[in-house]
Amino acid sequence: MIRAHELTKRYGGKTVVEDLGFEVHPGTVTGFLGPNGAGKSTTMRMLLGLDAPTRGRATVGGRSYAAHPAPLHEVGALLEARSVHPGRSAYHHLMALAHTHSIPKKRVEEVLDLVGIHEVARKRVKGFSLGMGQRLGIAAALIGDPATVILDEPVNGLDPEGVLWIRNLLKSLAAQGRTILVSSHLMSEMALTAEHLIIIGRGRLLADTTVERFVRESGTGSVKVVTPEAGLLTELLTGPGVRITCDDPGVLDVHGTDAEHIGRTAAARGIPLFELTPQNASLEQAFMDLTRDSVEYVATPSLAQPEGAAA
Numbered sequence: 001m002i003r004a005h006e007l008t009k010r011y012g013g014k015t016v017v018e019d020l021g022f023e024v025h026p027g028t029v030t031g032f033l034g035p036n037g038a039g040k041s042t043t044m045r046m047l048l049g050l051d052a053p054t055r056g057r058a059t060v061g062g063r064s065y066a067a068h069p070a071p072l073h074e075v076g077a078l079l080e081a082r083s084v085h086p087g088r089s090a091y092h093h094l095m096a097l098a099h100t101h102s103i104p105k106k107r108v109e110e111v112l113d114l115v116g117i118h119e120v121a122r123k124r125v126k127g128f129s130l131g132m133g134q135r136l137g138i139a140a141a142l143i144g145d146p147a148t149v150i151l152d153e154p155v156n157g158l159d160p161e162g163v164l165w166i167r168n169l170l171k172s173l174a175a176q177g178r179t180i181l182v183s184s185h186l187m188s189e190m191a192l193t194a195e196h197l198i199i200i201g202r203g204r205l206l207a208d209t210t211v212e213r214f215v216r217e218s219g220t221g222s223v224k225v226v227t228p229e230a231g232l233l234t235e236l237l238t239g240p241g242v243r244i245t246c247d248d249p250g251v252l253d254v255h256g257t258d259a260e261h262i263g264r265t266a267a268a269r270g271i272p273l274f275e276l277t278p279q280n281a282s283l284e285q286a287f288m289d290l291t292r293d294s295v296e297y298v299a300t301p302s303l304a305q306p307e308g309a310a311a
């Protein structure tokens with residue numbers, strides 16, 4: 001388990017992480033979300049003992065990172081900055097890590113297989129694509145078979161196949177009972193990967209919730225329904241809190257209820273459905289609504305606002 005308690009970081013006069021408290025539990029993927037500059041990387045660096053908190057405390061598995069006798073077995077991490085010597089091969093990089101942490105050579109082969117870079121393992125890292133570099137970083141994070149895995153923006157620069165691969169890898173690591181914390185600024189990707197979300201903005205906690213609850217409570221979700229019986233289905237679904245729009249014949253946009261209820265209602269009356277799709281775009285919208293006041297790098301338009309304009 002990861003625990004942050006009143007975690008605070010100041011650089012000079014600027015507070016970049018403020019009074020942050022959360023827990024990350026084993027067995028699920030927890031997404032760590034926030035707009036650019038929200039403080040995600042700084043928080044992760046504090047969890048990993050790479051930055052000292054100005055105040056507060058961060059523990060992994062009940063101890064601060066530095067207090068672990070064999071940290072690679074406890075925590076595996078991928079941070080944004082690449083720290084691999086460009087002239088080294090992936091194999092030698094991992095071998096060096098294994099050697100200095102008493103990890104058997106066999107484990108190097110295992111993680112190379114796991115991340116799918118066995119074929120290029122003897123090539124120099126400087127020729128690696130961003131995606132290959134990310135895979136190598138993940139191999140290094142997993143080499144100690146850690147109970148906790150912390151990854152900062154692992155899908156950055158990956159192609160769709162790579163994104164899908166990371167998603168499945170993280171889920172399988174969580175299913176093995178590990179604690180997984182993964183940062184992103186993409187809500188839509190996290191909604192597919194994570195079960196739990198910790199959302200920060202300007203270094204402060206904005207939400208600590210499950211994906212399911214975030215979707216439900218965002219209230220902005222809708223379901224696209226394609227049916228030849230649009231009129232009848234609209235009648236059956238109409239009720240308190242439900243709003244249905246129909247811009248194209250046979251295509252309904254249903255707000256205020258979920259796909260399961262719509263599917264069951266249709267099935268009970270034998271109404272055929274050609275499509276029943278929860279709209280994830282609105283999830284991204286809910287995330288942007290939540291973090292709007294915390295977005296740091298939209299400075300230009302708001303600076304251009306005349307004095308006294310609404311914030």
Ligand SMILES: Nc1ncnc2c1ncn2[C@@H]1O[C@H](COP(=O)(O)OP(=O)(O)OP(=O)(O)O)[C@@H](O)[C@H]1O
Pocket residue numbers: 011016034035036037038039040041042043185296
């Ligand atoms: N070493 C440092 N010295 C001064 N300011 C820093 C330092 N590291 C980070 N910051 C500032 O702290 C804030 C949070 O940065 P951080 O990289 O933690 O955010 P982030 O959420 O990871 O952003 P991104 O999604 O862009 O990676 C930013 O305003 C950044 O400029």
